[in-house]
Amino acid sequence: MAINPVELISASRKRIARNAAIRASGYFLAPALTAIALGALLPAIGAMTWQRMGYLVAPEVMFDARVALIALGFFAVLAGAYRGWSDYRASDDFVGAAFAIDQRVHADEQVVTLATLSRPGVPQTARSSLFPVLWRNVMAALNAFDPDKEFTIQLGDPIRRSWIPSAIILMAAIIAMLAFIHMPTPLEQTAIELRKLADKIDAAATTPEDKQLAQKVKRVAINLTNSNVPPEEKQQEIEAVLAEVEKKEISAGDQAVSTSNGKGSGAGASSASAPGGSEGKGEGGQSQGQGKGAGKGEGKGSGGNQQNANGKKNGQNQGTADSIELKNELAKAQAQVQTEDLAANQAPNKPSPDAKTAQAPLPGNNPNQQGGSTKNPNEKGSAPMPVPQMGNNAPNPMPNGQGPKPKSGGTGGDTHLGEFPTAANYQRFLKPGEKGMGLNLTDARYVVFKIPAAPTSGDEGKTVIDSERPKATTAYTNAPLAPSADTAPPDERQLVPPRYRDLIH
Amino acid sequence: MGAAPKQSPDQRVAEFQRIFTRAEEEVGKVIVGHREVVRKLLTALFAGGHILIEGVPGLGKTLMVKTASEVLGLSFKRIQFTPDLMPADIIGTQVLTESGGQREFVFRPGPIFAHMVLGDEINRATPKTQSAVLEAMEERQVTVFGETYRLDPPYIVLATQNPIELEGTYPLPEAQMDRFLFKVVIGSPKPDELREIMHRTTGAQTYRVQPNFSPADAPIKIEELKQLVREVMVSEPIERYIISLITACTPGSPAASPEITQYLRFGPSPRGAQALILGGKVNALLAGRVSVSYEDIDDSVLSALRHRLLRNFQAEAENVSTEQLLEQVIKRVKRPAASRG
Numbered sequence A: 001m002a003i004n005p006v007e008l009i010s011a012s013r014k015r016i017a018r019n020a021a022i023r024a025s026g027y028f029l030a031p032a033l034t035a036i037a038l039g040a041l042l043p044a045i046g047a048m049t050w051q052r053m054g055y056l057v058a059p060e061v062m063f064d065a066r067v068a069l070i071a072l073g074f075f076a077v078l079a080g081a082y083r084g085w086s087d088y089r090a091s092d093d094f095v096g097a098a099f100a101i102d103q104r105v106h107a108d109e110q111v112v113t114l115a116t117l118s119r120p121g122v123p124q125t126a127r128s129s130l131f132p133v134l135w136r137n138v139m140a141a142l143n144a145f146d147p148d149k150e151f152t153i154q155l156g157d158p159i160r161r162s163w164i165p166s167a168i169i170l171m172a173a174i175i176a177m178l179a180f181i182h183m184p185t186p187l188e189q190t191a192i193e194l195r196k197l198a199d200k201i202d203a204a205a206t207t208p209e210d211k212q213l214a215q216k217v218k219r220v221a222i223n224l225t226n227s228n229v230p231p232e233e234k235q236q237e238i239e240a241v242l243a244e245v246e247k248k249e250i251s252a253g254d255q256a257v258s259t260s261n262g263k264g265s266g267a268g269a270s271s272a273s274a275p276g277g278s279e280g281k282g283e284g285g286q287s288q289g290q291g292k293g294a295g296k297g298e299g300k301g302s303g304g305n306q307q308n309a310n311g312k313k314n315g316q317n318q319g320t321a322d323s324i325e326l327k328n329e330l331a332k333a334q335a336q337v338q339t340e341d342l343a344a345n346q347a348p349n350k351p352s353p354d355a356k357t358a359q360a361p362l363p364g365n366n367p368n369q370q371g372g373s374t375k376n377p378n379e380k381g382s383a384p385m386p387v388p389q390m391g392n393n394a395p396n397p398m399p400n401g402q403g404p405k406p407k408s409g410g411t412g413g414d415t416h417l418g419e420f421p422t423a424a425n426y427q428r429f430l431k432p433g434e435k436g437m438g439l440n441l442t443d444a445r446y447v448v449f450k451i452p453a454a455p456t457s458g459d460e461g462k463t464v465i466d467s468e469r470p471k472a473t474t475a476y477t478n479a480p481l482a483p484s485a486d487t488a489p490p491d492e493r494q495l496v497p498p499r500y501r502d503l504i505h
Numbered sequence B: 001m002g003a004a005p006k007q008s009p010d011q012r013v014a015e016f017q018r019i020f021t022r023a024e025e026e027v028g029k030v031i032v033g034h035r036e037v038v039r040k041l042l043t044a045l046f047a048g049g050h051i052l053i054e055g056v057p058g059l060g061k062t063l064m065v066k067t068a069s070e071v072l073g074l075s076f077k078r079i080q081f082t083p084d085l086m087p088a089d090i091i092g093t094q095v096l097t098e099s100g101g102q103r104e105f106v107f108r109p110g111p112i113f114a115h116m117v118l119g120d121e122i123n124r125a126t127p128k129t130q131s132a133v134l135e136a137m138e139e140r141q142v143t144v145f146g147e148t149y150r151l152d153p154p155y156i157v158l159a160t161q162n163p164i165e166l167e168g169t170y171p172l173p174e175a176q177m178d179r180f181l182f183k184v185v186i187g188s189p190k191p192d193e194l195r196e197i198m199h200r201t202t203g204a205q206t207y208r209v210q211p212n213f214s215p216a217d218a219p220i221k222i223e224e225l226k227q228l229v230r231e232v233m234v235s236e237p238i239e240r241y242i243i244s245l246i247t248a249c250t251p252g253s254p255a256a257s258p259e260i261t262q263y264l265r266f267g268p269s270p271r272g273a274q275a276l277i278l279g280g281k282v283n284a285l286l287a288g289r290v291s292v293s294y295e296d297i298d299d300s301v302l303s304a305l306r307h308r309l310l311r312n313f314q315a316e317a318e319n320v321s322t323e324q325l326l327e328q329v330i331k332r333v334k335r336p337a338a339s340r341g
Helices: A005-053 A059-091 A094-105 A110-118 A131-141 A156-180 A186-204 A208-224 A231-259 A307-346 A498-503 B009-030 B035-047 B061-072 B087-091 B127-139 B191-202 B218-231 B236-248 B258-263 B270-286 B294-305 B313-317 B322-332
Strands: A266-273 A296-301 B051-054 B076-080 B092-099 B102-109 B116-120 B141-144 B147-150 B156-161 B182-185 B264-266
Touching (some): A005 A059, A005 A094, A005 A131, A110 A131, A110 B236, A131 B009, A186 A208, A208 A231, A231 A307, B009 B035, B009 B218, B009 B270, B035 B051, B035 B182, B035 B218, B035 B270, B061 B076, B061 B156, B087 B092, B087 B127, B087 B141, B102 B147, B127 B141, B182 B294, B236 B270, B258 B313, B258 B322, B294 B322
Parallel strands (some): B051 B182, B076 B116
Antiparallel strands (some): A266 A296, B141 B147
C-alpha cells in the first residue's frame, strides 16, 4: 500500500498535539491529586492525630483547610486543562510534525521540505521539477513509520517533575496542620467522647429510639463546641438527653427484673451530690442505682437465682456500662458548660461610658447558677434497678457500703465571693487502668477524692492485689497545693495523697 | 543555457552525483590530499561562483585547477598577477591588423577568456588590474573600447593569494572579496601525503586524467548540472536558519553575540546567504537529496563566510580569526524546529 506522506504527517500532527496536551496536563496531575486527596482525607487524618497523638484541629480550621486543599486541587485541574489546551494549539503544527518525523527517520529535513511545499496555500507552481524525487524519497523514508508507535504518550517526566509541587503541597499541609493542632480543651474532649459514644450507640442500635438517641447525642456534641449556641440551650439539650438516657435505663431495668427470677433482698443507700448541696437517699431495690447527676450510690445486695439470665446479663452489662459512660460524659459536658458560662459571666465587664446605672453583683443573683434540687430526698429513687449480683459478679464494681460514709451536710457551703459554690458533676468513675483526663484545679479551694475500697479477697480468701491501679511515677513530697495563691487558713488546706498526685495535671 | 533536459529528475540527480564524484576522483589521482579544496572547487563551479584559494606557493594549486579543467573538458588559462600587469593584458585589446588590404582593429581576447581562469597571486596586481578581473567575474563580460564581449559559460575564476610575502602587494578590497563564492585555505600536506607527492612527481610514470566530457559537450552538460543545482529545494526552516546565521555574524544586530560585536567591523552581505544556499544545494545533490538539510548549510559556512567578515583592529591585535568566530556562531545559532505559520 502506497504511503501518502502528507496524510502521514497530518496523522502525526494530531497525535503529537494530543500527546503534548496530555503531557502538559500531566505536570498538574500529581499536585491536583495530592491536594484533593489531602482535602478528602483531612478528617480521617485529624481523627488519627487525635486518637494517636492526642492533638486536635479545630473543626472550623479543618473545614477551611479542606476547602482550601480541594480548591487548590481543582485549580490545579483547571490549570492543567488550560496548559494542555495551550500546548495542543502550539503543537498542532503541520511543519512541526514533519520536523518531528524527520528527526525520527533521519531524513535530513526532506520531510520538512515536503511539508513546507505541501502546505495549503502554497501554489504548486512554486514546486521544483525535483518535487517528485522529494516525494519518493520521503515515501521511502516513511515506509516503516507508524505515528502510533513513534509518538507515544510519555508521562514519566511530567509525573517525575510534578512530585516537586506535590511535595510542596504536602509539606504546606503538614506545616499548616502542625500550626493549627492544639491540645483539646476539656469541652472539646468531652465533645469528642460524646461523638464516639453516639457512634457506638448508633452502631449497636436496634430500635428507632436508640437511633434517635444517638442523633441527639451527636447534636449535643456538635453544639458543645459551637460558640454560637447559648449555654442555656446547651444545658437544655444535655438535660434532655440525660433524661432520655435515664428513661431508657429505667425501662431496661424493668425488663431485667421481669426476665429474672432472682429474688434478692438488699438495701441500697444512694447519696447524690445533687446541685445545691442536697443529699439524696433512695432505695434502689436490690442494687445500687446511679441517680441523676452521677449520684454516688452505695449498696449491697445478694443475688438470687439468676443462672437462666446469664446470656442476657452480659449484653445488659455492656449496655449499662455504655449508659453509665454516656451519663458520665453528659454530666461532664453539663459541668463544663456551666463552668464556662460562669467564667464568662465572672469576666470583668467593660461597662460602656454611658452605662451609669450598673449594679454591683449581689450574692446569689447569678442567673446562670443552677438551683437546688427540688426532689424529695425520701422519695423513691428513679435509678435503674439492675439484677442483683453476687459479690464480685456485681456488674458494677461499686463500693460495697463498707467504705466511709458519705459526708452529710452538702458541700459545706464555702461562700466564696458571697456565692455558694456551684456543684459540678465532676465525679467520674475510671475504669481499672484508665488514667482519665487531668482535673483542672487551677482555682480550687479544696479537692475531694474518692479513695477506692481496699482490695477484697476472693472466694478462697486470697488477697488480690490490684497491680494496675494508678501509681505515682514521679517523686513527690507532701507539698501543699498552690501555696502561693492560697489564702485559706491552714486548717482548710488539704494535702493530696501521694498515690493520686499523678492524677492531677 | 543548454538544451532542455531530457532525462528524468532522478536520472539527472544520479548523473550529477556521478560526474561530481568522478571529477573528484580524477583530480585526486593527480593531487594528493586537499580533498576538501577540490570539493569546494567543484562545488563553486557547479554553483556558478568563483573561488579564492589561499595558500603558500608550491602546494599544487595550479595543478589542481588545471587537472579539474581537464577532467571536466573545460578550457583553462592561467594569469600570473604582477604589479606591472595591466588590465589589457588580462582582458585583451584591439590590435590593428591588415586583412585584404584593409587595416582594422581586431579584438584579441586576453587570458580571461576561458572557462576556468586561474589568477595566481591576485593580490600582487594593482587595484586597477584587479578590478578589471573582478568586473569580468561579476558580469561575465568585458568591455573593450566600447564593445562588450561575453565570457562563455561556464565561467569560473580561481584566484590564489599568498598569505606570506605581503610586501608590495595590494590586498583585495572587501567589496571585491565578497564576489568570491568561497574562500578555501590550503594547508601544508601531511607526512603521508608528502611521501605520496614525492613518489608521483619524481617518478617516470605520469598519469593522464580521463575527461568526463568532450570539450564540445562539456559547457552544455555543466550548464545543465548548474541548472539542476538551482532546482534543489530549500525549506522555510532552513531559510530561517541561514538568515539567523547571517544576522548572528552582523555586528550590532540583536542576534549577534558579544564576540561578534567586539571583533568585527562588518558582517556578511546578502551574497553570503546566497553562497550558503548554493553550497548547501550542491551538498544536498551530492548526498542524493533534492532538498537542503542543516548539515549541508553548516558544511558551507566556513568557506562561504570567512572572507566576508571584516575583522577590526582589536581582532587582529588579539589574533582572533574569522574561523574562530564562525565556529562560535554555528554553535550558538539554533536550528528552527518548526514553522511559525
